[in-house]
Amino acid sequence: MLAALTAHPDLGCTGGPYELWTIWGVADDVLCAGNEKVYTLLDDVLTEVAETFPSEYIHIGGDECPKDRWKACDKCQAKIKELLHTQRLQLLPPARITPAASASLMPGGKLSRLLSKLLLETAGEI
Numbered sequence: 038m039l040a041a042l043t044a045h046p047d048l049g050c051t052g053g054p055y056e057l058w059t060i061w062g063v064a065d066d067v068l069c070a071g072n073e074k075v076y077t078l079l080d081d082v083l084t085e086v087a088e089t090f091p092s093e094y095i096h097i098g099g100d101e102c103p104k105d106r107w108k109a110c111d112k113c114q115a116k117i118k119e120l121l122h123t124q125r126l127q128l129l130p131p132a133r134i135t136p137a138a139s140a141s142l143m144p145g146g147k148l149s150r151l152l153s154k155l156l157l158e159t160a161g162e163i
Contacts, residue, residue: 039064041078048075050110065103071112 039057046053050069058064068075086095107113 038067041068042066045074045078048072048078050106050113063101063103065105067102067106069110069112070107071110071114071116 039055042049042053042055043057046055048068049055049066050071051066055066068078083095083097107117
């Protein structure tokens with residue numbers, strides 16, 4: 038995600054500046070779940086991936102997403118309060134996929150399988 042944040046610092050919780058890593062690991066800096074522009078980017082990326090790769094599933098990850106930035110971010114906290122969704126804010130991006138991305142993901146059933154899998158995995162945590 039640091040590559041996306043480095044190119045688009047306005048999509049992060051802190052606004053940057055962000056710097057690409059040359060090491061392996063999970064960065065504290067993540068996309069701001071309270072920023073509506075993030076969902077436009079995700080729609081664009083998922084639409085292109087779905088059109089490019091005809092696979093049955095598309096893994097989008099997110100389970101390892103650190104929550105520190107979200108806890109300190111006013112936009113994320115407002116989104117949490119709006120959704121009453123305190124434990125699994127990382128479910129918000131896949132649940133917010135808009136019709137543009139859905140059109141690419143739905144023909145093969147990728148979106149419905151993705152959301153079903155997420156809901157089953159997190160049923161006890163929401």
